[in-house]
Amino acid sequence: MGEEEFELLITVVVAADDGEHSRGACQRWLDRIGGTVVGSRDCSDEEPGCWAVTIRRHSGVSAVPGDPAGLARAVRVFVRTFCPRAGVPRIACEPPVAWTVLDDPEVIGELVPGGERMLVEAWSGVTAQLPPTGQSADAAPRRTDRNGKPSSALRLRVDVAAERVTAAEWRARVLAARISRRATIIGSAEHQGLQRVELDLGLSTEPPDGAVLAGAAALGNTGWSELEYRDRTAVVRWAADPRPASGIAALELCAEPAAERGDDPESPAGHGGHPEAVADPEPAQRPAEG
Incomplete structure (x- = not known):
């Protein structure tokens, strides 16, 4: 069986008034780590005054698909590279995903203004069954x-x-x-x-x-x-x-x-309000087993 490069999903909970401000707060962090914002949602029901912003990027770590050690290594390498003050994280793994939660507002706030905590996940097999990415x-x-x-x-x-x-x-x-x-x-x-x-x-x-x-x-x-x-x-x-x-x-x-x-042509997503919002799982909890 060949190896695959795992995908990372990094979700930051940040104090912000709306989706635009939350993504703006994460821009310097995004420029530093690379990747693409794939979602933002209002999580004020669980964290008053907060939004969760999720970024997708390649991990740079390859292993046999679903390999627990490889998934954990992808999370650990990211945290050590970009969040060194967080120390050695405690990583949980239930293939096809490994994850850790960095729950230190002082440390996260240095990385993202207003940041409260961060969920780092490594996923295996997210798009493994599909052909290579074509033109966007x-x-x-x-x-x-x-x-x-x-x-x-x-x-x-x-x-x-x-x-x-x-x-x-x-x-x-x-x-x-x-x-x-x-x-x-x-x-x-x-x-x-x-x-x-x-x-x-x-x-x-x-x-x-x-x-x-x-x-x-x-x-x-x-x-x-x-x-x-x-x-x-x-x-x-x-x-x-x-x-x-x-x-x-x-x-x-x-x-x-x-x-x-019946969509409003002036609203790019056809929903009004927050056109880039995506339904995210709660960042404080581990993702479900696939």
Whole structure:
């Protein structure tokens, strides 16, 4: 079995008034560690006046998929490199994930202004079943309708072989970040022995067919179905064969005319308020086993 490079998810709980301020507070930290912001959410119900910002980056650590020692090493290397004052962390591991919580506001506040605590996770197999990353849909050439407004509303359905829905949501969210930084989990449920996660990817300036093809290219070009239509909704699908015991089992990417869904063209995510917000697990708790 070959090796894989593990993915890191770093979630910082920061005192902030809104999502924009929380991401701004994390900008210097993001510049230092590299990576991409894949979500921010209001966590004031658990931490009054706080937001949780999640960053995805490569770990630089490779090992056999799901290897507990390799996962723990990925977390330890990150903490020692970027959070040396945190000392040697206590790391928990339940493959496909290892994690630690840094719960020292003084130390975290030196890294992120207003930072309260930090969750560092290393994940195995988040996108192992998919082809290599293609061109980002955000970087693809775009067209608008004749009024210059967004023309498509995108959704992604991810079926994950996982015991618990929280692990499936993590995998689905990281996958959706290849297409859009505005991905929002809108529902999840068990379906035929899999965890099914539905995500709203926001609006695209591409027409429906162009939007789904650009999205499929961002996820990887191999193994997708032919483009088809359900009424005016463009759809493409991907399925793992054979179905994996753990990981991404199937995808469905669809786009419908934005006008039919009634989205506000001035709101890039079609939700208003916080278009880049993504449903995150509580950073203070360990993620669920996948």
